[in-house]
Amino acid sequence: MSGTNMGVPSMLAHVLPTPVPAAEHEVCPLTDVLRRVGDKWSVLVLTLLGRRPYRYNELHRSVPAISQRMLTRTLRSLETDGLISRTVFATVPPSVEYRLSPLGESLLGPLSALADWAVQHQPEIDRHRQRPPSPFDSRP
Numbered sequence: 001m002s003g004t005n006m007g008v009p010s011m012l013a014h015v016l017p018t019p020v021p022a023a024e025h026e027v028c029p030l031t032d033v034l035r036r037v038g039d040k041w042s043v044l045v046l047t048l049l050g051r052r053p054y055r056y057n058e059l060h061r062s063v064p065a066i067s068q069r070m071l072t073r074t075l076r077s078l079e080t081d082g083l084i085s086r087t088v089f090a091t092v093p094p095s096v097e098y099r100l101s102p103l104g105e106s107l108l109g110p111l112s113a114l115a116d117w118a119v120q121h122q123p124e125i126d127r128h129r130q131r132p133p134s135p136f137d138s139r140p
Contacts, residue, residue: 036081041066041074043111046100049084050108053099083107 025031028057037043041063048054048062058070075098078084083104087097100108 008070020077036077036083037111039074039077042078045071045074045078046083046104046107046111049098049100049104053097056096056098059098078104 011030037046044063045059046101048059054062056071056075059075060066060068063071066074075084075086079086079098083099086103087099089095089097
């Protein structure tokens with residue numbers, strides 16, 4: 001909630017120009033974060049790392065459907081965004097451990113709220129998806 005609009009979600013309290021300029025949408029912090037967590041693997045990796053730190057191979061074994069290349073890309077992106085930290089241990093061969101950063105930990109609450117909402121409303125969403133289209137629906 002915004003401080004001045006009690007009971008109004010902060011997303012709705014912000015006045016958007018109409019139409020919304022593409023440039024404004026591109027630089028929106030929410031759009032940026034949704035791009036990161038909306039990819040195929042980031043939320044799963046964040047969830048696993050939210051439980052405990054993982055070594056690279058251990059993390060890869062925990063998500064057998066992800067390729068090594070995609071896991072590496074996902075981890076690099078999450079590290080670039082400051083959501084995870086990477087520690088290299090001077091062993092032979094070197095080993096790497098990944099863990100959530102404080103910033104990543106702070107994302108778990110909002111992600112959990114979204115996950116709870118999705119689980120709660122999935123049956124309703126499924127019912128809507130199964131409805132036949134209206135004969136007046138002009139969508140192609």
